Amino acid sequence: MNSNTAMTSERWHIAIGGLVQGVGFRPFVYRLAKTCNLSGWVLNDSHGVQIEVQGDRQQLRNFLHKLRKDKPPLARISSLTTESRPPCPETNFRILNSDGDTPPSATILPDLAPCPDCLREMFAPDNRRFRYxxxxxTQCGPRFSIAERLPYDRANTTMRDFPLCESCRIEYEDPQNRRFHAEPNACPTCGPQLQLCDANGRGVAVREDALKQARQAIEAGQIVALKSIGGFQLLVDASNSDAVLRLRARKRRPLKPFALLYPDVESVEQDCSVSDLEKGLLEAQERPIVLLAARGQARRHVAAAVAPDNPNLGVMLPSSPLHHLLIAGLQRPLVATSGNLSGEPICYDNGGAIERLGAIADLFLLHDRSIARPLDDSVVREMDGSPVVLRRARGYAPLPVELPVLPDTFSAGDLLAVGADLKNTAAISRGRAVYVTQHIGDLQNRVAREVFEQAVDDLAGFYRSEPAAVIADLHPAYVSSRWARQRDPQYLGAQHHVAHFFSCMAEHGYRGRALGICWDGTGWGADGIVRGGEFLCWDGREQVQRIAGLRTFPLPGGEGAIREPRRQAAGLLYAVMGERAFAGKFLLEQFSAGERHNLARMFERKINSPLCSSAGRLFDGVAALLGLANAVTFEGQAAMAVEFAAQQSATTRSYPFAINQHDSCRTLDWEPLVAALLQDGEQGVSVPDRARAFHNTLAQMMCAMAVRAGEENIFLSGGVFQNRVLTESAATLLRQEGFRVHCHCVVPPNDGGIALGQIYYARCMAAARTPAEEGSRQCV
Incomplete structure (x- = not known):
């Protein structure tokens, strides 16, 4: 292109937002511009990718068409704008250095499992990356776990500690190479290396010998702590019962299921039933843990202690080259559980792991690439024909959720939401994009609180955000709410179940009238009642109204009762029968005389027995009445037992229930349900049939209230909707009545989605010019 041609051609500036960094977008643009005979440049900046192209108008149109149509597989374009610029006298197309001077809004890609090309190289003896x-x-590898700031360049990642060798630099600087500006690019000469250490941190072996000895240790029944993409995992041979039980004892995790790492999908299919959707999830580059139904023959490879009394297995395939190399030499499933003590966040730095896991692991397989932030393994389950994320971390975070377009809601600046205290995540909004942190965990734990504060600062620093407002749960005792109050005394409050409701609407991009059915374990109500069985109507403009809830019952022992479903059952029975409950079979068998005396005093004097309307606690109480769980060691254990029992029955029976009107709010009365369930037990009806009838009744309760509410669109949210039997039963029944049912997919139905809902609710209130705190307090 000569200068005369340049002066008669057109020049376009193209700004692109979305997932366009770390996916090979710039070399794609470079090659496309060359093919279209265009001059100009491309660069990364804090918003995404900026392009200027110059040439014949038809070629420019062709370039723009192919830019959208043929973009790299991992790229996602969320915005693209063009404007004319004066032509320049230039003859070539260049890739310029990144511009990082403006506040970031670009999206960083999550960490991705190895692509087929990298796997082929890694197992090819004649390749310089053989067994590296x-x-x-650019199509795989660490991203979010190594990025420290935007734009996503090597200097802004933990890979800056590894200067490129000449061979890697040639790849890195060649626009025609698939490793052009692959920021984690490395090889055995210049990159990170393995080291095997004992429980005291003393070196035992390095490189290939470290891998070999780690594999031998697992074969010998030892526990190996492996430094994975986003933190440590604890590995043992899944078929070795003694090793699995030793891990349980050391980790202080007596019953909660362990996740499994399998070498390939074929070996998974031998042990589990795998649908096409589940197979796709297993093989996807996100590499989550997928909950699968175990086959009978799984016990040949998997010890019963891996998932006690659980018909499902949590399974994942290798998520990193290191996992591929380790399990290729073993060819058997391994327990691969989070590297932490029960209740703590995952360890992610070498020194901290040896300090915190030294009493658990026999050996540590380490490497010297730093992890910028802890990322646990994500968990996904197929429900109602769709994948549902139950824990959102590695592979999914920090992909943003785009909010619907709302009038005049984004001029006030960024928002920070701090979520709830269980399964905590936080979130920051910028424009329509909401960036949700990775799963953090239970904020009652000191280490988790430190990770929470780090994650908030991390997210704010990543996007150079100074939030205009902070949003928190209305529960005054939540750690997250107290933190918000200290950070911003004028923080905005969003009621727990309202946030659940709006989190589901947010991920579906919905903003109209709707009914939210929000069922979970605990949500604070201003009236002092522990809510958790809520029906909320949103008018699509400015008001959320609580139209119904489950009947309340006392929770003897308060929060302590959650660990003892027998106490919740006692509360149910006392609510139904009063003092006569103490003469009944259940209380006589499950409580000593002294315990019954204390219970009676708590109930009569209303001491330490708050009222509860929680569906989660109803599940726990029924679990005890069915003889499935009297005490639990992890959250959801009792409810899971009821679900698993229900899976063994195909009965369509249900129990009676009542709907009572109180002013503008209805109460769903479960007393007839409990009475019929107990009567069935006396008549010898099987536990699976009673458990299934219980599920069927809850689905009918939802449908009955939906008919009365009369809203076409229904959103199901809350931790209870992690239950596949209940979710699918309710969704099927509601659809048969003509309703449009929306369930969670992108963020968890549990409290891991609360932060997203808090932001969307605040944005909707801003659009209605109603203060979020006032609006939230109207619907407690």
Whole structure:
């Protein structure tokens, strides 16, 4: 292109937002511009990718068409704008250095499992990356776990500690190479290396010998702590019962299921039933843990202690080159559980792991690439024909959720939401994009509180955000709410179940009238009642109204009762029968005389027995009445037992229930349900049939209230909707009545989605010019 041609051609500036960094977008643009005979440049900036192209108008149109149509597989374009610029006398197309001077809004890609090309190289003896456990390219490898700030350039990642060798630099600087600006690019000469240490941190072996000895240790029944993409995992041979039980004892995790790492999908299919959707999830580059139904023959490879009394297995495939190399030499499933003590966040730095896990692991397989932030393994389950994320972390975070377009809601600046205290995540909004942190965990734990504060600062620093407002749960005792109050005394409050409701609407991009059915374990109500069985109507403009809830019952022992479903059952029975409950079979068998005396005093004097309307606690109480769980060691254990029992029955029976009107709010009365369930037990009806009838009744309760509410669109949210039997039963029944049912997919139905809902609710209130705190307090 000569200068005369340049002066008669057109020049376009193209700004692109979305997932366009770390996916090979710039070399794609470079090659496309060359093919279209265009001059100009491309660069990364804090908003995404900026392009200027110059040439014939038809070629420019062709370039723009192919830019959208043929973009790299991992790229996602969320915005694209063009404007004319004066032509320049230039003859070539260049890739310029990144511009990082403006506040970031670009999206960083999550960490991705190895692509087929990298796997082929890693297992090819004649390749220079043969058996190198840190092989990656622009289509795979670590991203979010190593990024420290935007734009996503090597200097802004933990890979800056590894200067490129000459061979890697040639790849890195060649626009025609698939490793062009692959920021984690490395090889055995210049990149991270393995080291095997004992429980005291003393070196035992390095590189290939470290991998070999780690594999031998697992074969010998030892526990190996492996430094994975986003933190540590604890590995043992899944078929070795003694090793699994030793891990349980050391980790202080007596019954909660362990996740499993399998070498390939074929070996998974031998042990589990795998649908096409589940197979796709297993093989996807996100590499989550997928909950699958176990086959009978799974016990040949998997000890019963891996998932006690559980018909499902949590399964994942290798998520990194290191996992591929380790399990290729074992060819058997391994327990691969989070590297932490029960209740704590995952360890992610070498020194901290040896300090916190030294009493658990026999050996540590470490490497010297730093992890910028802890990322646990994500968990996904197929429900109602769709994937539902139950824990959102590695592979999914920090992909944003785009809010619907709302009038005049984004001029006030960024918002920070701090979520709830269980399964905590936080979130920051910028424009329509909401960036949700990775799963943090239970904020009652000191280490988790430190990770929470780090994650908030991390997210704010990542996007150089100074939030105009902070949003928190209305529960005054929540750690997150107290933190918000200290950070911003004028913080905005969003009621727990309202946030659940709006989190589901947010991920579906919905803003009209709707009914939210929000069922979970605990949500604070201003009236002092522990809510958790809510029906909320949103008018699509400015008001959320609580139209119904489950009948209340006392929770003897308060929060302590959650660990003893027998106490919740006692509360149910006392609510139904009063003092006569103490003469009944259940209380006589499950409580000593002294315990019954104390219970009676709590109930009569209303001491330490708050009222509860929680569906989660109803599940726990029924679990005890069915003889499935009297005490639990992890959250959801009792409810899971009821679900698993229901899976063994195909009965369509249900129990009676009542709907009572109180002013503008209705109460769903479960007393007839409990009475019929007990009567069935006396008549010898099987536990699975009673458990299934219980589920069927809850689905009918939802449908009955939906008919009365009369809203076409229904959103199901809350931790109870992690239950596949209940979710699918309710969704099927509601659809048969003509309703449009929306369930969670992108963020968890549990409290991991609360932060997203808090932001969307605040944005909707801003659009209605109603203060979020006032609006939230109207619907407690």
């Amino acid at each position: 456990p840190f092989t990656s390219c």
